[in-house]
Structure formats: structure tokens, C-alpha cells
Amino acid sequence: MLTLVIGNKNLSSWSLRPWLVLKHFGIEFEEVKLPLDTPAFHRDIVKYSPTRRVPVLVDGAITIWDSLAIAEYLNEKVQGRAWPADAAARALARAVSAEMHSGFAALRTHWPMKATGTASVQLPPEGEADVARVQQLWHEIRSQYAQRGPWLFGEYSIADAMYAPVALRFRHYGAKFSSEVAAAYQQQLVHDAHMQAWIADSQLEVDNNWGTPA
Numbered sequence: 394m395l396t397l398v399i400g401n402k403n404l405s406s407w408s409l410r411p412w413l414v415l416k417h418f419g420i421e422f423e424e425v426k427l428p429l430d431t432p433a434f435h436r437d438i439v440k441y442s443p444t445r446r447v448p449v450l451v452d453g454a455i456t457i458w459d460s461l462a463i464a465e466y467l468n469e470k471v472q473g474r475a476w477p478a479d480a481a482a483r484a485l486a487r488a489v490s491a492e493m494h495s496g497f498a499a500l501r502t503h504w505p506m507k508a509t510g511t512a513s514v515q516l517p518p519e520g521e522a523d524v525a526r527v528q529q530l531w532h533e534i535r536s537q538y539a540q541r542g543p544w545l546f547g548e549y550s551i552a553d554a555m556y557a558p559v560a561l562r563f564r565h566y567g568a569k570f571s572s573e574v575a576a577a578y579q580q581q582l583v584h585d586a587h588m589q590a591w592i593a594d595s596q597l598e599v600d601n602n603w604g605t606p607a
């Protein structure tokens with residue numbers, strides 16, 4: 394049995410990614426949730442992760458930290474089905490996933506993920522540039538792959554999980570869309586049943602003050 398250690402569902406964008414990959418590919422797992430920025434987190438994370446960060450996946454004697462490394466490990470568990478089947482789409486899916494993993498610093502800093510609620514926060518120019526780049530990328534790829542299905546490359550892939558937290562950021566901060574195609578894809582990510590379950594759990598955390606130090 395796999396164990397995925399995650400942070401608060403309302404806050405932990407990196408945790409959401411592998412959680413969605415597990416759900417979308419029907420891989421059974423046990424979820425362990427630690428409250429970020431609390432003494433309990435620092436006490437318990439050392440039992441699981443050498444980096445003291447979430448997410449971390451434990452599969453028997455194997456420990457995998459970092460969301461993209463976990464996604465790649467899960468891809469092997471499903472015989473490569475978590476990336477697009479054709480080589481050109483797969484190469485592009487890997488490129489945009491890596492771009493998400495190592496980029497968009499201004500967007501991530503100024504619009505931290507919140508799975509619930511709304512807020513109005515003005516982005517600096519570099520944050521606006523990140524928003525524009527995400528929307529351009531979504532517009533171009535969705536326009537190319539629309540006939541294959543509703544996800545970024547048609548069928549669900551790791552690329553969709555990598556961009557899922559951005560869909561929640563756009564929702565929370567009320568991002569304006571420059572493209573209807575990009576706006577429709579954001580709705581696809583938000584209204585996904587697994588995403589809705591994550592959002593419902595996030596709302597329970599907020600309602601119960603879960604993870605807030607006493």
C-alpha cells in the first residue's frame with residue numbers, strides 16, 4: 394500500500410499534484426496529512442521525508458520526495474499511461490510540466506494557492522507575465538488537442554495535475570482571461586470530481602480551524 398504524506402489541502406499546492414495523479418489513475422493509497430507551519434509538522438515530517446517537505450510518497454522501502462518525481466514514479470506504476478501516448482504530445486507535456494515545476498515564481502509568491510474563498514491581490518508586472526504565459530500555453534495546447542478530449546492533451550495526464558493548483562489560484566484571486574479556450578480549461582480543472590473532493594476537504598479544514606496552532 395502506498396502512503397502519500399501531504400500538507401493542508403487548502404494551502405499545499407505541491408501536495409495536490411501527486412494526489413490528483415493517484416486519484417485519476419485509480420491507484421489506492423493511504424493519505425497522511427500534516428499541518429504546515431506547526432510544531433506537529435516539524436515533529437512528524439522527519440519520519441517520512443529527508444527534505445522535511447511535503448508531498449512525499451512511501452512505497453514500502455522506497456521513499457520518493459518532490460511532486461514531479463512522485464508523478465514519474467506513479468507513471469511507471471500505470472505502465473506509462475500518466476503521460477500522453479504519442480511522442481510529440483509526451484515531449485510537450487514534459488516540457489510544460491517542467492516549466493511549471495521550476496518557473497512561475499512571481500505567480501506562486503504573490504498568489505499563493507488557496508482552495509477555498511476569494512481575495513483581491515494586485516500582481517506585480519512579473520506576476521502578470523506569468524498569468525499571461527500560463528493562459529497562452531493553455532490556449533495553444535488546448536487548441537491543438539481539443540479533438541482528443543477535455544484535458545490539456547486530450548486524455549488526463551501529469552500535465553493536468555501540474556497545472557491544477559494554478560486553476561485554483563485563478564479562481565481564488567479572480568484572474569481575468571485573455572482566451573475563452575484557456576478559461577474553459579480552467580473550469581475543466583476546477584469542476585473535476587477529484588478536485589471538487591479536495592476543495593470540499595479544504596473547506597472542512599477552514600471551518601474546523603484544522604492546522605491552526607492553538
Ligand SMILES: N[C@@H](CCC(=O)N[C@@H](CS)C(=O)NCC(=O)O)C(=O)O
Binds near residue numbers: 400408448
Ligand atoms: N519542489 C517540491 C516543493 C515542496 C514544498 O515546497 N512543499 C511545502 C508545502 S507545499 C513544504 O513542505 N513546506 C514546509 C516547510 O518548508 O517547512 C515539490 O515539488 O514537492
